[in-house]
Amino acid sequence: MALRPLIAIFGTTGVGKSNLAIELALHISKTCKGARIINADAMQVYAGLDLITNKVPDTERHGVEHLLMGFKQPGEQYVVGQWVKDAIRAIDETHLREEIPIVVGGTSYWMQHLMFPDRLAGTQPETALVLSESITSALTSLPPHLLELFNSLPQQPPDAAVDPAAASALHLLLLHLDPAIAARWHWRDTRKVFRSLCIVKDTGRRPSEILSEQAETVLKPRYRTLCFWLYAEPSVLHRRLDSRVDAMIERGLLDEVRALHSLSQQPASTDTDYTLGIYQSIGYKEFHGYLTAPSQTETAFNEAVENMKLSTRQYAKRQISWIRNKLLPAINATNAEDTTVPTYLLDATDIGEKWISRVRDPALQLSRDFLNSADLRDPLTLSETARTMLEVSDKPVDPTAVLKAQRKVVCSVCTVDPTQPFMVDEGRLAAHLESRPHKRLVNKKTPEQYKEENRLRRLRQTGTPKVTAESEVETETSSGSLFSS
Numbered sequence: 001m002a003l004r005p006l007i008a009i010f011g012t013t014g015v016g017k018s019n020l021a022i023e024l025a026l027h028i029s030k031t032c033k034g035a036r037i038i039n040a041d042a043m044q045v046y047a048g049l050d051l052i053t054n055k056v057p058d059t060e061r062h063g064v065e066h067l068l069m070g071f072k073q074p075g076e077q078y079v080v081g082q083w084v085k086d087a088i089r090a091i092d093e094t095h096l097r098e099e100i101p102i103v104v105g106g107t108s109y110w111m112q113h114l115m116f117p118d119r120l121a122g123t124q125p126e127t128a129l130v131l132s133e134s135i136t137s138a139l140t141s142l143p144p145h146l147l148e149l150f151n152s153l154p155q156q157p158p159d160a161a162v163d164p165a166a167a168s169a170l171h172l173l174l175l176h177l178d179p180a181i182a183a184r185w186h187w188r189d190t191r192k193v194f195r196s197l198c199i200v201k202d203t204g205r206r207p208s209e210i211l212s213e214q215a216e217t218v219l220k221p222r223y224r225t226l227c228f229w230l231y232a233e234p235s236v237l238h239r240r241l242d243s244r245v246d247a248m249i250e251r252g253l254l255d256e257v258r259a260l261h262s263l264s265q266q267p268a269s270t271d272t273d274y275t276l277g278i279y280q281s282i283g284y285k286e287f288h289g290y291l292t293a294p295s296q297t298e299t300a301f302n303e304a305v306e307n308m309k310l311s312t313r314q315y316a317k318r319q320i321s322w323i324r325n326k327l328l329p330a331i332n333a334t335n336a337e338d339t340t341v342p343t344y345l346l347d348a349t350d351i352g353e354k355w356i357s358r359v360r361d362p363a364l365q366l367s368r369d370f371l372n373s374a375d376l377r378d379p380l381t382l383s384e385t386a387r388t389m390l391e392v393s394d395k396p397v398d399p400t401a402v403l404k405a406q407r408k409v410v411c412s413v414c415t416v417d418p419t420q421p422f423m424v425d426e427g428r429l430a431a432h433l434e435s436r437p438h439k440r441l442v443n444k445k446t447p448e449q450y451k452e453e454n455r456l457r458r459l460r461q462t463g464t465p466k467v468t469a470e471s472e473v474e475t476e477t478s479s480g481s482l483f484s485s
Ligand SMILES: [Zn+2]
Pocket: 411, 412, 413, 414, 432, 433, 438
């Protein structure tokens, strides 16, 4: 069956996504049966804080239906998996009515999981846990104390500073179960080591194998999708965001915060958490502190304003980096195959008179062509900004590349206690070998350490030697010397 159409609009806060969506919906309604807007903003799903979360007021919606907006209670938890399910339902309904769904929002993470299925852990149907061959064989050769540790993993990762022995034991366990992933984490990074062990427990498989598999799986889009990335030059955007904060304050931001705060003072139902959901929105956090302080000085107020502006700008930066580093690579990976996801950057730096020529008109034209299944123009020809921003992100989405990039090696010269090895990023090994602390220890080295030193130098010259996973574990556990994968 041919994939059904979907239009997606993403971009940072304050670039005019909602306006574009409404203009598109109205335009489509003239030619097709209609269009509905589906909200993909993690804060706008909640009721309340309409101003702070930038919900389009009813009066500005021009009768266009907005779904999944303001329908969750402020303290309710609502996460990506639930949203994807709700969005799929809303899109199905829209298609049944022969209308066009337009998904709009700043939570690109949600959109990505909607556009490309099967990437979310936990979305697979639950089946009985089957241990993979590699895990089975690793478990059978585990020393008893590590097997016991695996069978009774702690609830929380230990703090390496407080309990280094527990931290290194966890790392050693991971090294036996999945050497490749263990080489990625420093033993002190207990949170990541622990998380990898939990994946082994939950899936019965090596995290590194799961990663490689994901790298090989070609992402198939769920819908025939047309994407618009609404983009504004950061310097211009930041000024715009700053003045938006000032405007919000004038229009009653403090009243919204007060109202929401008083809600949180009422007796809570069991599924309500006043630190989650909308209580995490930018603006609430900053002004809640100000409002609940014993005295509300002008200085404290100004500080809250500055903090909100800063948080907003930082949020916009994070949004851009998600789009460039996660979403676009996922889209590009799809584009390598037969099903493509055409993605256009629309330059919304100037939302005044250039909005029509740079944003609205190209979007309307492209949507028309897309819905008529006509040939679409090359996204890079749209503007100079489009060429720059879309081209730099053209790198393969390969999770194993990250794995390789962060690989750690043990410097046995600098290791005092073999159970708590001294680890260096492989990429920094050359610098480490030349460093003063390392050289000082080299001068005191034993014959074994001389050998090790030469080995490290060879590694530096020739790159990583190809060794099997098993022999690495052997090397590491028997002598506490260099390992890599
Ligand atoms: Zn060293």
